[in-house]
Amino acid sequence: MRSVRKATRRKYTPEEKIRIVLEGFRREATVNDLCRRERINPANYYSWTKELMEAGKSRLPSPVARASVRQSVGERLQRELQQEAEGRALKR
Numbered sequence: 001m002r003s004v005r006k007a008t009r010r011k012y013t014p015e016e017k018i019r020i021v022l023e024g025f026r027r028e029a030t031v032n033d034l035c036r037r038e039r040i041n042p043a044n045y046y047s048w049t050k051e052l053m054e055a056g057k058s059r060l061p062s063p064v065a066r067a068s069v070r071q072s073v074g075e076r077l078q079r080e081l082q083q084e085a086e087g088r089a090l091k092r
Contacts, residue, residue, distance in 0.1 A: 010039070012040075020048065021048050021049050031045055
């Protein structure tokens with residue numbers, strides 16, 4: 001019995017999972033209709049949605065990282081302005 005079940009189980013690629021989840025986000029059809037059409041269990045759809053959201057969240061910079069980037073950009077701009085002001089002072 002197990003060999004039959006393994007042979008019929010469908011594997012979805014990450015691209016297919018993303019396509020299906022994005023179709024669900026568009027709300028052109030209900031999630032149940034989408035799952036029926038794609039022949040997947042709604043629990044799988046919601047699991048893939050959660051995985052996609054977690055993966056997306058991990059790719060976003062944390063508030064600490066954003067603050068450090070903002071600080072380094074501010075410091076760089078301040079140095080450039082200071083160098084520019086020094087250059088003007090030397091020209092006079």
